[in-house]
Amino acid sequence: MSLPGFPPMPDFPAGEVWLAGAGPGDPRLLTLLALHALATADDIVHDALVDPRVLGLKRADAELIPAGKRGGRPSPRQRDINEILISRARAGRRVLRLKGGDPFVFGRGWDEASALTEAGIRFRVIPGVTAGLAATALAGIPATTRETNHAVVLAAGHRAEDGSSGTDWVALAKLGQPIILYMPMTQLPEIVEALQQGGLRGDTPVALLQSATTENEQIMESMLGTLIDDARKAGIGSPAILVIGAIVGLRRRLLSSLIGWQ
Ligand SMILES: C[S@@+](CC[C@H](N)C(=O)[O-])C[C@H]1O[C@@H](n2cnc3c(N)ncnc32)[C@H](O)[C@@H]1O
Structure with a gap:
């Protein structure tokens, strides 16, 4: 070519x-x-x-x-x-x-x-376009803005296969930076609980982005405290990216002009 x-x-x-x-x-x-x-x-x-x-x-x-x-x-x-x-x-x-x-x-x-x-x-x-950054951008969620954050955490939600303890969610919550979470679904209740123990409030904005760029795409906004119920009601499953933090709230300001993927 x-x-x-x-x-x-x-x-x-x-x-x-x-x-x-x-x-x-x-x-x-x-x-x-x-x-x-x-x-x-x-x-x-x-x-x-x-x-x-x-x-x-x-x-x-x-x-x-x-x-x-x-x-x-x-x-x-x-x-x-x-x-x-x-x-x-x-x-x-x-x-x-x-x-x-x-x-x-x-x-x-x-x-x-x-x-x-x-x-x-x-x-x-x-290199390829990684799902965490593609799904967020396409949903109108900026990974960084000058107003909200100068850092962003990419994390994996599944337990490490090698039996190691995996991600320290309490410590990540304390960083106060937005988190873009891959493979969030299997450990969702444990992760939500640990993030709240680390100081993230129940009204922290979150978004679940399922199957970005495919015909099964679903975008669901929620708050950390109601995420599990909302995800169940919306029927969100894998593969999905969970975005946690103030960057999620910015999406609403773009929705009147943002063209969706489909
Ligand atoms: C084993 S990881 C691989 C990540 C991949 N190497 C990347 O850079 O995107 C698989 C996870 O990526 C995420 N993922 C992959 N494709 C996705 C998509 N189209 N929409 C949402 N999440 C996706 C999901 O969290 C899924 O569980």
Whole structure:
């Protein structure tokens, strides 16, 4: 693929692995490099959250290898996914490892990059539009403004798989900065309780952003104290991003002019 005036796309030689982000869903949010990788790869090892519309952009004869890790469902072990990447590359395939959002944001991209490095396999990282920032922007919630915050926390809501204690919600609440929370649904009651213990008031504005950029998109505004009930009533499920803090309240000022995604 070449575009007039653009730097040429890099070669994708046999035996390399490209770790690419597929963005939050809608293929129009793919980077040009990810599109080039999709059009070139022999094997595409993809996460469950990579949108079928994105996978549809692959070469007709490229092989799709699902390697989805979905909370609560049987999923391949990380070690096995690493092994697939290494063995396919050693077999001389051009391997695209395609992940939702950005490969290095809650995506185990670093684990895979480390395994490839240990195995002596050359790899390239192609950043993607991460779901937390895409979902908020599209809902009209700015991640930062000069009026409200000069920092923002990206956090993961699921319990760490390695048995470590995971995120310290009380400490995060005390920072007083907005939180953009990935994978919030399974631990929602515990997280809400801990954030309140950390000092966040029940009337702190929150928004749940489900399936941004897909036909299942839902945007629900609430307050920390009523979030669990409101989410249940609205039927919000995964994948979703939870945004907590004053930045959520700014959305209302834009709604009369903001064009929705659909
Ligand atoms: C394992 S993490 C992967 C994050 C990804 N690497 C990224 O940068 O967006 C999966 C979580 O991302 C969030 N997510 C991914 N796609 C989403 C979407 N279209 N809308 C809302 N949340 C999404 C959800 O919190 C989901 O549980």
